[in-house]
Amino acid sequence: MEIPVAAPKALLADKGYDGDRFRESLLIQGILPIIPPRSNRKVPEHPDYRRYKDRNRVECMFGKLKPQRRIATRYDKTILSFESFLNLAAARLWLKSFVNTA
Numbered sequence: 001m002e003i004p005v006a007a008p009k010a011l012l013a014d015k016g017y018d019g020d021r022f023r024e025s026l027l028i029q030g031i032l033p034i035i036p037p038r039s040n041r042k043v044p045e046h047p048d049y050r051r052y053k054d055r056n057r058v059e060c061m062f063g064k065l066k067p068q069r070r071i072a073t074r075y076d077k078t079i080l081s082f083e084s085f086l087n088l089a090a091a092r093l094w095l096k097s098f099v100n101t102a
Contacts (some may be wrong), residue, residue, distance in 0.1 A: 010034050012055040064093055 010032040018038045023045075026033045034051050037044035066072045068089050076082040 007031065010051065012052060012058075014055070061090070061093075065089055 007029065008031055011026055011034065013033070013035045015036055015038050017033075018035050018041065023033045023035070034047045034055075035045075036047055036049075036052065065086070070076070070085060071082075071089055074082060076085060
């Protein structure tokens, strides 16, 4: 897995990434793995579930963006135009929280 330029402090992932080698490689790079254990793990590791709740917020945001066909199918030819439209779509969702709140 390619790590971005600025190394993250923690990695939030689902049970599919629960593997000893993957966890070890993250720890070697100085990244704290926050991954719930699979049900068949002999010695389950307990992650910080308070931090793991943030993953749900990210998943919900992607769920709200996917109905917008342009984002789901990535029609844009350049990264800049795709990211720009992604920012516009996210801002549009964010602005909805300010409407009719009195």
